[in-house]
Amino acid sequence: MPRPILATIHTDALHHNLARVRAAAPDAKVWAVVKANAYGHGIERVYEGLRGADGFAMIDLAEAERVRALGWRGPLLLLEGVFEPRDLELCSRLGIWHAVHCDEQIDWLAAHKTQVPHRVFLKMNSGMNRLGFTPARYRAAWARLSALPQVEEISLMTHFSDADGPRGIAHQLAVFREATRDLPGERSISNSAATLRHGGEAEVRGINEGGWVRAGIVLYGSAPDHPERTAAQWGLEPTMTLSAKLLGTQQLQRGDTVGYGSRFTAEGPLLIGVAACGYADGYPRHADTGTPVLVKGVRTRLVGRVSMDMVTVDLTPLQQAGIPVGMGDEVTLWGRASDGTWLSIDDVAQAAGTVGYELMCAVAPRVPVVVG
Numbered sequence: 001m002p003r004p005i006l007a008t009i010h011t012d013a014l015h016h017n018l019a020r021v022r023a024a025a026p027d028a029k030v031w032a033v034v035k036a037n038a039y040g041h042g043i044e045r046v047y048e049g050l051r052g053a054d055g056f057a058m059i060d061l062a063e064a065e066r067v068r069a070l071g072w073r074g075p076l077l078l079l080e081g082v083f084e085p086r087d088l089e090l091c092s093r094l095g096i097w098h099a100v101h102c103d104e105q106i107d108w109l110a111a112h113k114t115q116v117p118h119r120v121f122l123k124m125n126s127g128m129n130r131l132g133f134t135p136a137r138y139r140a141a142w143a144r145l146s147a148l149p150q151v152e153e154i155s156l157m158t159h160f161s162d163a164d165g166p167r168g169i170a171h172q173l174a175v176f177r178e179a180t181r182d183l184p185g186e187r188s189i190s191n192s193a194a195t196l197r198h199g200g201e202a203e204v205r206g207i208n209e210g211g212w213v214r215a216g217i218v219l220y221g222s223a224p225d226h227p228e229r230t231a232a233q234w235g236l237e238p239t240m241t242l243s244a245k246l247l248g249t250q251q252l253q254r255g256d257t258v259g260y261g262s263r264f265t266a267e268g269p270l271l272i273g274v275a276a277c278g279y280a281d282g283y284p285r286h287a288d289t290g291t292p293v294l295v296k297g298v299r300t301r302l303v304g305r306v307s308m309d310m311v312t313v314d315l316t317p318l319q320q321a322g323i324p325v326g327m328g329d330e331v332t333l334w335g336r337a338s339d340g341t342w343l344s345i346d347d348v349a350q351a352a353g354t355v356g357y358e359l360m361c362a363v364a365p366r367v368p369v370v371v372g
């Protein structure tokens with residue numbers, strides 16, 4: 001029998017979250033961002049839930065091929081563009097759109113022999129300082145691209161560094177506005193946080209209208225600005241459940257310690273459970289005593305250190321509620337319990353000093369996954 005651990009991908013929640021994005025950006029087309037294997041969910045597993053999007057955006061050409069192989073005939077976008085000249089051949093063959101963020105990528109396009117002109121998204125560095133042309137060099141890049149017979153249409157794109165936080169997007173929006181004034185082309189500026197938090201602002205609405213938002217984390221039911229607002233407060237549903245079963249229990253007495261390094265000491269009699277999930281499954285080792293977890297849908301906490309193959313959980317809340325608990329009972333590390341109770345991946349991430357993105361991307365290959 002395989003280890004009792006399972007990840008479940010929820011198609012209905014993907015549908016729901018996509019509708020939530022559409023409500024936040026009603027006049028925009030939606031890129032469903034499926035990079036990093038659909039944020040760890042599996043591209044093939046999320047396809048059904050996200051095929052209502054207007055396009056799929058990713059980083060890897062191989063991931064774009066996988067979406068085409070699923071039968072998708074609509075737009076695909078490489079968010080970082082191509083990594084070497086010969087990548088352009090596959091873009092031509094499969095009709096894949098690509099970002100252009102540097103002069104080398106324009107050189108490659110200029111030298112590319114193709115019957116099919118390409119659709120490109122010209123990336124501006126409006127303050128994030130990762131990829132993109134600076135505002136001063138943006139127009140020259142646009143002019144070069146628009147003179148190329150290999151290019152059919154140019155869209156204008158930038159990315160925000162602080163859409164999820166107090167600094168906000170106004171400073172970058174001003175830079176983008178100024179540098180793209182009177183340039184034609186569809187715009188794409190908003191990630192999940194910008195879509196949810198700033199989608200109602202007049203200028204953002206105007207830019208989104210007829211343009212594209214790039215929705216990633218929101219589709220996967222995690223709040224981009226947790227804990228300021230939770231996924232539930234944003235009306236999002238968890239798209240991934242990580243569940244396991246109890247392998248056993250231990251009745252502790254006062255002074256007994258739990259696990260490696262004796263990180264936890266019982267202050268009195270305490271029943272704990274041992275669940276079949278550890279850091280080799282992608283559960284964060286930095287999750288300390290107190291990290292939330294559900295046992296039979298009842299919220300409780302981790303006690304002691306996360307091991308490679310196991311975690312230990314406090315069963316007191318079940319005992320107090322008179323709920324029998326033991327071997328084989330359901331433990332929900334994040335997502336939906338069988339009784340419908342939820343534990344947000346963001347709560348677990350926060351306890352481990354990280355974000356929901358990292359946890360969902362890190363679910364290990366040894367964890368079996370089903371679509372439910």
Ligand SMILES: *Cc1c(COP(=O)(O)O)cnc(C)c1O
Nearest residue numbers: 033079159191192214215216217
């Ligand atoms: C990953 C990514 C997104 C999606 O970001 P979320 O915060 O997950 O919505 C959007 N745009 C670009 C360029 C990205 O790389």
